Amino acid sequence: MAAAKSSQKKKTAAAPAPDAVAVPEPQPVTAPALPPAFSNPDTVETYKALYDILGRAYWEASDLNAKDTIQGARDSLYEILTDLNRAKLEANTALFQSLKTKIRDSNKALDEIKDKINNITKNISTASNVIAAITKVVSIAPTLL
Secondary structure, X not given: OOOOOOOOOOOOOXXXXXXXXXXXXXXXXXXXXXXXXXXXOOHHHHHHHHHHHHHXXXXXXXXXXXXXXXXXHHHHHHHHHHHHHHHHHHHHHHHHHHHHHHHHHHHHHHHHHHHHHHHHOXXXXXXXXXXXXXXXXXXXXXXXX
């Protein structure tokens, strides 16, 4: 028995026009995973507290050898703090960059609310608090962008 021919035609992808430029699809921006040191949010604060306490102990140390010992420990803690802060900044940079568009869009919506707040609420105190809060957010936005 002969195989029946399909009545469906194969669809072929249309070739792009010669002048067309392929635009890649935008990919979602994800922040890299935070280092294990950040699984405990108190990590940086704990190291910083020890660094500060050793700073006080340095000035209270009775002799130069004790001061040198304390300062050696402080120097190593300072390097750890620097590396932890650098890792935190690097991990958050991609995530922060993805927020720029959201900040701009949000500011547009906030400006509309600010302009219409007197029609939204008749409570003068609430309206002035909303306007003040929006003004503050909008004023710091340029520093974020």
